[in-house]
Amino acid sequence: MRYRVVHKTEYSYAQPVALCHNEAHLQPRSFERQRCIDHKLDIDPVPESVSEREDFFGNPVCYFAVQHSHKRLAVTATSEVEIQNGTLPPVTLPARPWEETAARLREDLSPAVLDARQFALDSPSVSPAPEIARYSEQTFRPGRPLIEAVRALMESIYRDFVYDPGFSTVATPLAVVFEHRRGVCQDFAHLALACLRSQGLAARYVSGYLETLPPPGGEKLIGADASHAWFSVFEPELGWLDFDPTNNQTPAERHITLAWGRDYSDITPLKGVIYGGGSHHTTVSVEVTALSSP
Numbered sequence: 001m002r003y004r005v006v007h008k009t010e011y012s013y014a015q016p017v018a019l020c021h022n023e024a025h026l027q028p029r030s031f032e033r034q035r036c037i038d039h040k041l042d043i044d045p046v047p048e049s050v051s052e053r054e055d056f057f058g059n060p061v062c063y064f065a066v067q068h069s070h071k072r073l074a075v076t077a078t079s080e081v082e083i084q085n086g087t088l089p090p091v092t093l094p095a096r097p098w099e100e101t102a103a104r105l106r107e108d109l110s111p112a113v114l115d116a117r118q119f120a121l122d123s124p125s126v127s128p129a130p131e132i133a134r135y136s137e138q139t140f141r142p143g144r145p146l147i148e149a150v151r152a153l154m155e156s157i158y159r160d161f162v163y164d165p166g167f168s169t170v171a172t173p174l175a176v177v178f179e180h181r182r183g184v185c186q187d188f189a190h191l192a193l194a195c196l197r198s199q200g201l202a203a204r205y206v207s208g209y210l211e212t213l214p215p216p217g218g219e220k221l222i223g224a225d226a227s228h229a230w231f232s233v234f235e236p237e238l239g240w241l242d243f244d245p246t247n248n249q250t251p252a253e254r255h256i257t258l259a260w261g262r263d264y265s266d267i268t269p270l271k272g273v274i275y276g277g278g279s280h281h282t283t284v285s286v287e288v289t290a291l292s293s294p
Contacts, residue, residue, distance in 0.1 A: 001253045002037075002291040005209055007077045007227070008284065009270050015278035016069045022272030025207070025259045026077035027060040034257055036060075038080040045070050059259035059267060075270060080291070083253050098146040102200035104236050116202040116234040123262035126190050126205075128198035129175055136195035146201075150233050150243060153195055157188050158248035170264065185246040186264050189229040192245050193263065202234035205263045206242060211254040211288040225288040227269060232260065256288065 007026055027039045039060075043050075047064040055061045066073065105113060105120060122128070139152040164182040174190050177183040183191075189205055196203035210228040230244040230251055242251040259267040 001083045003081050003083070003209075003211065003256055004287075004289045004291055005077075005079045005081060005256060006287040006289075007079075007209075007269070008286075009075045010283045011073045012281045012283075013071045013073075013274075013277040014280065015276055016071050017066075017073070017277040018069055018275045019065070019067055020073065020272055020274040021065045022063070022075075022270065023268075024062045024064070024075065024077070024270050025055075025059055025267045026062065026075070026079075026269055028079050028081045028208070028256060028258050029059050029260075031257070033084045035082045035084065036079060037082055038078075040078045042074075042076040042078070044072075044074045055261075055266075057259070057261050057266065059261070081256050083256065095145045097143045098140055098149050098199065098201065099142070101146045101235060105200065105202055105234070108236065110236075112239070113234075113236055119202040119204045119234065119262060120197055120200060121262075122197070123193075124265045125263040126174065126193045126197065128194040129178070132174075132178055132191070132194045133198035135178075136198050140195075140199050146233070146235060147241070150196070150241075153192060154243045154245045155248055157191060157245040161188060161191070163246060170268075185229045185244075188245040189231045190263060192231045192243070196231075196233055204232050204234075204240070204260050205267070206230050206232055206257060206260045207264070207267050207269065208258040209256040209286060209288050210244075210247075211256070211290060225286040227258075227284070227286060228255070229264070230255070 026041060028036045030036045041062055043064055045066055048067045049065040051063050053061050105117060136153065139156055140149045160181060162182045163184060165184055167182040168177060168184060168187050174194060177187040178191065193203045193205060207227065207229050209225060212225050230242055232240040232242050234240055244251050261267040
């Protein structure tokens, strides 16, 4: 499946901004199941400095600086992505208890397992609290196969938490989300990470996009799509397996991966610092267009 993704972000400032430095995670990464065919970043006003690199996790990053006065900043990322086979795990899954996976993560010295260990630790937005650990114990019962337990956790979050776009922001603590049982995809991914890490498992945060389909007989609205987030859990024999607790499904052809890290703070789509500006207003729109069918 091939998609075109247009991600637009615009900042409007009450006062002129004299200088801004920015970092963008807006180019979809390429890996075994996905290939970024083309990517273009349009920035208005035109920056004086632009550079590209890969971050610690292998995600493409663009740095840019606008060094003259402006009251508006618009960043448009246009990408063309090909999804090879979705991100579904193999049909035959190992039935090893999840405790065995946690033990192997502690003891195995192979490169893949050593790399995965960093995702079993606390991170800036994910610190497992006792009440979250107790919540995860409902699904991670002794002897239960890993994949079965992770699927049960995904279903529990989908069932127990309400999707409420007006409840949280990027700064809302996970404890508040857990207490009120409300949030958005970012919150549910963070909650799943906290649950898994509380059991000694490696789990990473995945940002991306999800193609939405128009209602029967209707046309798809431009900008109706949105950024999305889900999580991956590490299984030593199979690698990283994706799960989407917001939609209670295993990501496949309609999930487009942008980047992955320990949590949202590692791979914020667009962040930076400004000098001046005063109050500001931000608008974000995403358009995902299917260019070919499976």
